[in-house]
Amino acid sequence: MLSGKTIIVGVSSSIAAYKACEVVSRLKKLGADVWVAMTKEAGNLIAPLTFRTLSGNPVITDLFAPELNSLPVPHISLTKKAHLIIISPCTANIIAKLAQGLADDPLTTMVLASEAPKLIAPAMNPAMWRNPLVVENTAKLKRLGFQLIGPESGCLACGDSDIGRMSEPDDIISRAVGLLGGAQDLKGRHVLVTAGGTKEAIDPVRFISNRSSGRMGYALARAARERGADVTLISASGYLPDPLDIKAIKVESAAGMLEAVLDFYNNAQAVIMAAAVADFRPKHPKRSKIKKVERRKLKVEHRIELEPTEDILKAIAQQKGRNSRLLVGFALETEELIRNAKKKLEEKDLDLIVANDQTTLDGEAIKFSLISRDGRIDEYPLQSKDRAAHVILDRVAAAV
Numbered sequence: 213m214l215s216g217k218t219i220i221v222g223v224s225s226s227i228a229a230y231k232a233c234e235v236v237s238r239l240k241k242l243g244a245d246v247w248v249a250m251t252k253e254a255g256n257l258i259a260p261l262t263f264r265t266l267s268g269n270p271v272i273t274d275l276f277a278p279e280l281n282s283l284p285v286p287h288i289s290l291t292k293k294a295h296l297i298i299i300s301p302c303t304a305n306i307i308a309k310l311a312q313g314l315a316d317d318p319l320t321t322m323v324l325a326s327e328a329p330k331l332i333a334p335a336m337n338p339a340m341w342r343n344p345l346v347v348e349n350t351a352k353l354k355r356l357g358f359q360l361i362g363p364e365s366g367c368l369a370c371g372d373s374d375i376g377r378m379s380e381p382d383d384i385i386s387r388a389v390g391l392l393g394g395a396q397d398l399k400g401r402h403v404l405v406t407a408g409g410t411k412e413a414i415d416p417v418r419f420i421s422n423r424s425s426g427r428m429g430y431a432l433a434r435a436a437r438e439r440g441a442d443v444t445l446i447s448a449s450g451y452l453p454d455p456l457d458i459k460a461i462k463v464e465s466a467a468g469m470l471e472a473v474l475d476f477y478n479n480a481q482a483v484i485m486a487a488a489v490a491d492f493r494p495k496h497p498k499r500s501k502i503k504k505v506e507r508r509k510l511k512v513e514h515r516i517e518l519e520p521t522e523d524i525l526k527a528i529a530q531q532k533g534r535n536s537r538l539l540v541g542f543a544l545e546t547e548e549l550i551r552n553a554k555k556k557l558e559e560k561d562l563d564l565i566v567a568n569d570q571t572t573l574d575g576e577a578i579k580f581s582l583i584s585r586d587g588r589i590d591e592y593p594l595q596s597k598d599r600a601a602h603v604i605l606d607r608v609a610a611a612v
């Protein structure tokens with residue numbers, strides 16, 4: 213997605229500097245040439261070697277350092293080829309320096325010398341963020357064309373729960389991809405994505421579920437948004453944060469997911485069912501917590517009778533209106549992956565199926581095959597779920 217793009221990531225001295233590792237690593241995985249410029253104080257919180265290893269390039273902590281000798285006038289030669297500068301995290305101090313046009317460290321010097329778009333992700337204590345000086349400096353940067361992302365509300369390192377958290381790396385990457393004008397081939401399209409493993413109640417406190425984290429569905433939702441789509445994300449994942457600009461509709465059970473899918477299905481040109489929907493649920497969920505009972509010192513066995521859940525794919529395939537809506541399913545199999553995935557594609561009347569095995573569950577990466585209606589099978593090596601999302605969406609975009 214970002215191959216051929218050079219991105220400078222500025223890191224200043226907020227405790228959120230650790231999240232910059234994820235930003236750098238994700239940009240690299242998307243194919244960008246990444247250079248990190250750190251402030252001197254940031255070096256107290258995180259070692260330059262970490263970024264050197266993640267980016268594969270020397271880290272700029274000093275414009276006069278001998279290792280940059282290969283670059284003629286580093287702050288100019290690098291900034292000239294940069295397509296984007298991201299400062300994550302951006303301290304109150306760096307915001308102030310930028311607002312004044314100062315250039316007394318490598319990072320601010322490079323920003324001043326660059327005509328590339330700039331994206332800053334502030335992170336600081338809430339009192340600092342509300343300080344009128346910071347408010348004024350930030351407003352000035354916005355007026356001058358700097359793009360801002362965050363800060364968000366949540367738990368902060370200082371112990372407060374308030375505004376000041378740096379935005380999540382995923383959201384920073386999405387915004388960066390948008391600024392770099394990635395393919396907008398889903399603009400004007402509505403994509404419905406489901407994610408996560410459903411939970412089927414045994415009693416009010418217990419449920420049956422599966423190992424799906426929802427990461428693949430969230431990666432698809434983010435990637436579709438990056439490519440310009442309007443995205444509806446229906447999620448059974450309990451803990452993943454909503455991606456930027458996407459409001460996840462939270463559901464619990466297969467029945468809840470079916471209801472939500474049917475609500476939004478009609479507007480969608482593509483439906484991607486990445487959720488791991490339970491096949492069975494307890495037939496008689498109890499209204500109160502089941503007690504552990506012992507009779508005459510013998511533990512009483514409990515049996516849970518199961519019944520099949522709603523078949524969401526089948527329900528929507530029946531009314532999908534061929535040629536007007538693309539239906540993508542996922543098949544996770546522990547044996548005979550391709551044969552079983554093909555069978556599912558046919559039985560559920562899908563247009564495309566993503567076949568993967570159980571090693572994918574709950575992980576960051578996926579090895580998968582894409583099987584289409586015409587029998588074409590393409591195999592893809594292990595890769596990040598973000599990258600895989602774009603591979604899948606290449607096929608979706610070509611068809612809708």
Ligand SMILES: Cc1cc2nc3c(=O)[nH]c(=O)nc-3n(C[C@H](O)[C@H](O)[C@H](O)COP(=O)(O)O)c2cc1C
Binds near residue numbers: 227251302304336
């Ligand atoms: C542990 C620690 C965490 C800090 N976190 C932040 C922060 O999140 N945001 C901020 O603006 N300053 C923070 N500061 C204060 C800055 O590090 C300080 O203002 C520094 O001079 C900024 O330098 P720099 O902007 O060149 O990196 C923190 C300081 C310490 C010691």
